[in-house]
Amino acid sequence: MKFGTSGLRGLSVDLKGRASALHASAFGRYLLDSGMAGCGDVILIGQDFRDSSPEIAGNCAEALASLGFDVRDCGTVPTPALALYGLKKKAACLMVTGSHIPADRNGIKFYRPDGEIDKTDEAAITALAAEFDRAGFTFSPRGARMKDRSEECLSVFRQRNATVLPAGALAGLKVGVYQHSTVARDLMVELLEHFGATVVPFGRSDEFIPVDTEAVSEETIAKLKEAARHHRLDAIISADGDGDRPLVADETGMPLRGDLLGLIASNFLCAATVVTPVTSNSGLETAGAFSVIRTRVGSPFVISGMQDALAAGQDHVAGFEANGGVLTASEFDVNGHVLDALPTRDCFVPILSTLFLAATKRQPLSLIAASFHLPFAAADRLENFPVDTSGRLMAHLRASPASLAAFLQPIGVLDSVSDIDGLRATLTDRRIIHFRPSGNAPEMRCYAEAQSEAAAQDLLHAGLERILWWAQAN
Structure with a gap:
């Protein structure tokens, strides 16, 4: 344990x-x-x-x-x-x-x-x-x-979410709910119908299906794309098993990044200070009308950062993780109602605020996502990756700047590095690659950012290949 x-x-x-x-x-x-x-x-x-x-x-x-x-x-x-x-x-x-x-x-x-x-x-x-x-x-x-x-x-939770948006706020949207085995599945349908959306539930399962909203599998994306095409959906929503991490896909079935959902939710709440881990998109600092505090990965660190912000006299303090789960340390005035502080990850506020943005702008979610002009990001993990191997790899990379530079040499030239949580390397061409062992599973995670989707995916795959090469050689 x-x-x-x-x-x-x-x-x-x-x-x-x-x-x-x-x-x-x-x-x-x-x-x-x-x-x-x-x-x-x-x-x-x-x-x-x-x-x-x-x-x-x-x-x-x-x-x-x-x-x-x-x-x-x-x-x-x-x-x-x-x-x-x-x-x-x-x-x-x-x-x-x-x-x-x-x-x-x-x-x-x-x-x-x-x-x-x-x-x-x-x-x-x-x-x-x-x-x-x-x-x-x-x-x-x-x-x-x-x-x-x-x-x-x-x-109690239903009442909290039933006043987040105005009555009929989602009228005109046709939204799929990928229900699988998340405990949020029935409440999602209920709330979307409450706000006037046309709802298409699909994929309900009696067997548990693991859905990682931060690294959505190709199999899951294929299901979302088929549902979007078949039902002509404006969006698809879902969550992980316990309903604290959101999944929102656009009209094509392509999932939006969790940190984008967090950004949208923070703007919706009119947050003044946002606390988020170092793995969230590097473009956040210039994408919203709020100050950003970076932390290690994990809700305890985000909560600690929010508490520090409150102690420093700041108000309208929120936080989110790269998986999209939004936390609130302050009360917020939303739609004429007080939204009580809930300093733990929540999938509903980011989902509702993102759909509301689509309904208000009357634009496809893919176009809305592109309008934020964030660097393209990609993330994936190597499952069943021995914890001792990931520990030895990280120790090797931290041993000296030369060790990290040599490891990255086939990928690019190292410019700078952050060690807040794992190693986040910025290359001279401004691409970013981040290596981090999972904190709760035998997995090695890799995150990448670049100026195009193809470049981000190429960088991600190159990073994963380097991890596997090192593991096999050592």
Whole structure:
């Protein structure tokens, strides 16, 4: 078990055993010892549609009930819905989800009563879990029942999103909803119809399908393109497994970059300060009427950056990740209503604001996307890439400027490098290539930027090939 960029991750077969109960117990004990919660307090549990999630959620519930907590079941709901409900109830939460990773893996996201846990919390929970493990932690599941609060949880989130746009704001748009196995699938259809769009749901699956909105697979893109062509759609929307990362495709079925969705959402909110990781598009600093703060990859770092901005006296503070998930640290006045702060990734605000922009401008999404004139970006990952290999590669590249320059020599000439999170190299021709091991899976990620789509794709493929060459040679 390991904490990554967002939550605990591990093999499903392990989490279905004592590992989930062990870490839930550690979380519960941490809440009690720190005074964040007391015996008898409510804890909320949600889950995604993976086959392993119900059993893992049950293990967590029993472990927390044994510590004296009042455990409530919020069912299969989007992570931002669970987080918002927790904030309203001042209750800690656990979301059982592996997000976008394959079904043989799963995870748990933890929320304090005041929001998402940070890296200090992660370290404390990890230490307590290790302490319990050394003491011979045992767990025998008995199938305890939880009080059902799924409809109430979803209702709070539904009300939040139902006032984001004016009535009938999406009338005239024909929007596909790629439902697959995301927990956001039914609410997406409901909200689009609420705002007047013609909705075409497709691709619903009873089996879990991993959809990575930051690196959409060729297979998924082919499905989106076919649906766009067959149904003559103006746009397609979807999300990852737990509904905190958006996917928006244009009228041709081509997905828009997540950082573009974040940019559109930030403009829609009239944000004054935006916090985003170093992997988001380098053109953001000149693309919006807001100041930009760059961080490491992962929602805890974005949240920390937003908190620092608030502490410095800034308001209208928002954030987003390169996957498009939008976070808000401030209240925002939207459509004559107050949109409460929700400092965790949300897929609905970026989706609704992007569709609203298309409806307002009455232009194809592809044309709107091009009008921002951002550098073309591409991203992909090498799956099942050993963690120790990626660690050795990054150590080699960081050993000296000469090592990185030699590695990049077949690709281009190194001009400068940033080491905020992974190595982000700017070449003398202003192309950018970024190497970064995944924080929560055995994957090596590569990001590329250039002045044309073809050049960005060529640079991305060249970067992935160099990674594979080094791994085979070492």
